[in-house]
Amino acid sequence: MGSSNLLTGKVLWCYDNELQQANLADEFRGMMSFTMPLHYHVGEITLTDNSIVINGDADLRIPLDNLQQLYMGFDDQYRRTFAKNGGLFWQPLKLSYADNAQMRSVYLIIDLDWFSVKNKLWFETLKAMFNEES
Known part of the structure; x- marks a missing residue:
């Protein structure tokens, strides 16, 4: 039996260790209008x-068996300053x-x-x- 696609989308993403390279210029750029939030990779995502x-x-x-933690929000690695409006309209999804x-x-x-992302949908679905597994 093949696996079915539950969700698909376009994704901006980065590894936590890549964020350690971010500097003040990245933070300033992230707060500007019409710029993308800080990311290092782009692609298509499928669940x-x-x-x-x-x-x-x-x-x-x-x-999915390797997932240890789901978290939606800003933290010490992905800071609010990496997103315009301080993340007023969305928060990153951390896996x-x-x-x-x-x-x-x-x-x-x-x-x-x-003004929005589909992170909440993905978070709730995951x-x-x-919860079904436990």
Whole structure:
């Protein structure tokens, strides 16, 4: 039985360690109108019943079994200053997962338009999938 696509979208994303490269110029740029929020990669994202797959300038596949934490919001890594209006209209979706023996995190901004993203839909869908498993 093949896996089915539950959700798809366009994604701006970055790894947590890439954010450590961000500087004041990035923060200033993030606050300007008509600029995209801070990200290092772009692509298409798909949620299947067993993984999250990103295809684009960099590819990533996260098996759902490897997900350790879902978080929606700003934190010490992805700060409000990386988004115009201080994130008034949206918050990044953070996925922390086991990658071999280490923990990795990615920050996602899914289906961004000028005033919203679909991060809440993805967050709620993933949360519901984990609740069904337990």
